[in-house]
Amino acid sequence: MWKRTCPLCFVRTPWTAALAHSYEITCPACRAPLELSRFTRIFGAFGGIAGAFAALYLGRGIFHGWFWATPVVAAILAFGFVSALFVLLAGDLAVRPTPAAAASFPHTAK
Ligand SMILES: [Zn+2]
Numbered sequence: 572m573w574k575r576t577c578p579l580c581f582v583r584t585p586w587t588a589a590l591a592h593s594y595e596i597t598c599p600a601c602r603a604p605l606e607l608s609r610f611t612r613i614f615g616a617f618g619g620i621a622g623a624f625a626a627l628y629l630g631r632g633i634f635h636g637w638f639w640a641t642p643v644v645a646a647i648l649a650f651g652f653v654s655a656l657f658v659l660l661a662g663d664l665a666v667r668p669t670p671a672a673a674a675s676f677p678h679t680a681k
Pocket residue numbers: 577578579580581582598599600601602603
């Protein structure tokens with residue numbers, strides 16, 4: 572939790588790389604191709620949905636009498652921020668698998 576270390580050399584990757592390049596992270600030390608693990612992605616999505624529900628529920632009292640779309644906008648913004656926070660909280664990286672599907676596609680290579 573909260574580590575974002577390379578699974579091969581245990582060097583910590585910056586948090587900006589984990590958020591901006593979720594599927595194409597490169598280890599700063601060994602240059603290994605990394606990505607967010609499946610657990611991190613599911614945990615982040617679940618946290619974002621929970622944050623959106625919380626913003627919708629809390630916004631019902633705060634934004635009562637405002638424009639009707641204000642709680643919806645608050646829920647969307649809360650999804651973005653809370654899912655990013657949960658991705659950083661999980662912070663588990665995995666080695667990116669090589670694209671084996673492209674090699675097995677039924678095209679003859681020349
Ligand atoms: Zn590494």
